[in-house]
Amino acid sequence: MSVLQFDNITKTFPGVKALNGVSFEARPGQVMGLLGENGAGKSTLLKILGGQYRPDGGRLLLDGRERHFGSAGDAIRAGVTIIHQELQYVAELTVAENVLLGRLPTRFSTRFGLVDHQAARKLVAEQLANIGVDLDPAARLSELSIAQRQMVEICKAVMQDARVIAFDEPTSSLSHRETEILFRLVRRLRAEGRTLIYISHRLEELYELCDACTIFRDGRKIVTHEVMAEVPRERLIADMVGRELQDIYDYRARQQGPVRLEARGLHSARLPEPLSFAMRGGEMLGFFGLVGAGRSELMRLLYGADARRGGEVLLDGQPVSSAGPSAAIAAGIVLCPEDRKEQGILAHSSVAENINISCRRHGLAGGVFLRHRQEARRADDFIRKLRIKTPSREQETRLLSGGNQQKVILARWLAEPGLKVLILDEPTRGIDVGAKNEIYRIIHDVAATGCCVIVISSELPEVLGIADRLIVMRDGRISGELAREQASETAALALALPDGNPGAAALH
Ligand SMILES: Nc1ncnc2c1ncn2[C@@H]1O[C@H](COP(=O)(O)OP(=O)(O)OP(=O)(O)O)[C@@H](O)[C@H]1O
Ligand SMILES: [Mg+2]
Structure with missing residues (x-):
């Protein structure tokens, strides 16, 4: 050997x-x-x-x-x-x-x-x-x-x-x-x-x-x-x-507004049980559960990516059309999917182009030169904030390291104009600990502007660290809810694991 x-x-x-x-x-x-x-x-x-x-x-x-x-x-x-x-x-x-x-x-x-x-x-x-x-x-x-x-x-x-x-x-x-x-x-x-x-x-x-x-x-x-x-x-x-990181979760208590987002009795072929929850503006809500618990499916329903069998979504009291993701995006609901790499990175385009896609789709006003300048500024801004390691904003995205490609995709969703509800499915998978800290800081900032932020994560310390409240899912149902003060690993796991099998050992 x-x-x-x-x-x-x-x-x-x-x-x-x-x-x-x-x-x-x-x-x-x-x-x-x-x-x-x-x-x-x-x-x-x-x-x-x-x-x-x-x-x-x-x-x-x-x-x-x-x-x-x-x-x-x-x-x-x-x-x-x-x-x-x-x-x-x-x-x-x-x-x-x-x-x-x-x-x-x-x-x-x-x-x-x-x-x-x-x-x-x-x-x-x-x-x-x-x-x-x-x-x-x-x-x-x-x-x-x-x-x-x-x-x-x-x-x-x-x-x-x-x-x-x-x-x-x-x-x-x-x-x-x-x-x-x-x-x-x-x-x-x-x-x-x-x-x-x-x-x-x-x-x-x-x-x-x-x-x-x-x-x-x-x-x-x-x-x-x-x-x-x-x-x-x-x-x-x-x-x-290369520096001391005190508290990577960077949790900040925020002023929360009135109820902003409501999901009422949502169900589908894959999620037959009707599911409901509500959240306030400025709130960060964590969704925890084992793989297959139905968290991503619920978010896809909310976002219109999967067909609803029934139920409704209200944003600021107004129903959101279930016509599909473009209707959701137009209403201000954005989902950054779990599988970011397969779902939409333009590998041969530059970092700047990838970051600016959503803003282009909205066709923001201004001449070509102005637009170019704005896009360059936005790209540089995210490269700095998310510490994206690239020689320049013009680098082809496929030449970046795995984790840096993830950050580029995340930046794209964070740049979405008119954002009201931000749903992040496993936002820090494959991302290093320093950049995680930056991402938490940025999404706390997004919430502080009055947006609803939903974070799905399989990493329990992560959801416990950043969320104001935790919803736990099991087998396509909401099995419980924990306020930040009550939320602990044991409490969350007890809700996530199947009945009669409290062995947390199954997880580690
Ligand atoms: N073929 C290439 N052309 C140009 N630059 C490259 C190429 N391959 C890697 N790089 C650059 O080399 C540096 C190291 O990349 P590498 O993929 O080894 O990082 P890593 O430690 O594996 O990161 P991660 O944790 O994100 O996977 C990065 O800045 C990356 O952009
Ligand atoms: Mg790598």
Whole structure:
């Protein structure tokens, strides 16, 4: 098994020094966590390790031997596999075909090139059983959940006999249960003596899984802690963001106005039970529940994205048409969806264009030059406020790091003119702790102008930290409501978990 060593690695992109003299090592049987703000250089390092990028300088060593990977294939042959932030697979092929991609067993001889599907499935079924994953090798990847697709990638890594396996934010789209399964698998790979690298923005998760950790900031390595468990949370955060963060939630009590938004008896095919709630202007309302509790579905009903079977939405006493999102937006209701990346980032457009889309749609007055100036100012404003790491507002959005792309999409919704109700579905997923703090500050400011702000989150400390009031959902119903003063983790979990199963352990 392999000791992995980065020695003085440097990588520059036009206008960005992504990595600046990075050195550290990871050992067999160790899970090494990589921490750092969005754009710190974590994914770039993994892409170098995986042969996707070549470093401008420095050395990569495996067991003391210097390696030069010209392609992902080179890395794989040397025993290195990366499970990337954006998974790479062929959706229309089966599990078995994906795992064995490029080396499917042939029945007679490679000359005929006939693939022996039966043999392939058997081989992969054995390996899946071996790593303790319950998956049908004949299933198509397009039918699987993200978690299952990751399992396929991991199975592939094991079959390729990877001795170094690196994970780039693998849990950002997983449920608690799926995360559990992934962790079990990672621990097993560790016990087998493989060298593991693990990137995440979730500190709890890093503490749970990682033995050691390395912190990055602005392309530099700040420190490696050999025993992560001994390092207090505040220390890690301060090293990541380069300043002390006292209270990241930045909660402020606000003056609340009269009832502004009312949902009365909303229901749909997917949410048969009628649901009602009301909120005041200036209020921040948190929605908590397990994945699948119906929070996103309720918001989609409110926003007109899904068809209502009945019920109504009132804004300032006036009914809001259920004709669809454009009617909701016209009334001032905006939903920033959970899956921001799939729902609408223009990857090849500039950061400024992405931020200004909603304002353009409204066709704000003014000549072309004036408009251009306003757009530039608005873009720069958000780049500064959300600390979006980009060489300029003209940069193509796809060249930004994962978390910075998220911030661009968020900025777009925050820039919506005539905003009255802002609904944010998992607004800080994949976003670093420093930027979370900025986002909380901004949405507190939005609420302070008299808007209703709804935040859906699966991170309990987050909703408890920022909301004035918490609504908890379970199985498509509202199971309870907690005022800020009564809200605690135990109280919220008791409402979120199924009856007769109060084991909070199921969550962690
Ligand atoms: N192909 C590229 N072209 C130009 N710039 C790039 C490219 N890839 C990465 N960058 C820049 O390099 C820097 C480091 O990016 P990287 O993706 O490594 O960050 P990260 O630490 O993984 O962040 P996140 O937590 O948001 O995923 C960022 O400023 C990013 O915009
Ligand atoms: Mg990244």
